[in-house]
Amino acid sequence: MGSILEVRLGSTNATIPIVGFGTAAWPFGASETIKESILNTLKLRYRHFDAAAVLYQSEQTIGEAIAHALQLSLIQSRTELFITSKLWCSDAHSDRVLLALQNTLQ
Template sequence: MKCVPDVILNNGCKMPVVGIGVLVYPYPKADTVKSTVLKAIEIGYRHFDTALPYNTEQSLGLAIVEELKLGLIMSCDELFITSKLWYSNAHPHLVIPALQETLKNLGLDYLDLYLIHWPVSSNKQGKYDYPVTKE
């Protein structure tokens, strides 16, 4: 069922103009997230937004696998999956490992969009490191 229009991005990719965030607090059971995502796909959602600290990446990935098995989507290409780099991983040497962890949790080979969740990083003392110019 296709009911949400797409916008064509400047790179030619299609992105549904309406998406659903997969953050639930307090954190629900994994099967609750999975069943919610299944229902969302069933009623037409194709854009899903998650992040590592939401604890929903694995449930979203399992829901995608189930929808593929049920035939409600034919491939992951029908979906637009967004995740975000959490501020504790916003350091040059941690970005790729954080992305790899997200992909593993989702069971995907790629994301359609990977955002910086917050424009600061945190250090080991829990203090925020704000971006600065080299000047």
């Protein structure tokens, strides 16, 4: 497999993979399907995953898959990965953003 293209982040030397693996599965929240998909894509050297707390219901499952990947030595550290997610419309209010962010980071 060829390398996955990356783009430089701002003025740093850090890079992020340009393609993220989407974690939506039907029915939404299909945790075993998501876990298996993440483990398989980690074997293919994907390191960028896209989640959504409300719509995809995949954030917790991604965390579980990462923990399993660490046990299997598919990755050495969580710092190898980029996880992007989405702020749900109902959380886009000044009094809810921080809590939604904290939930995503768990």
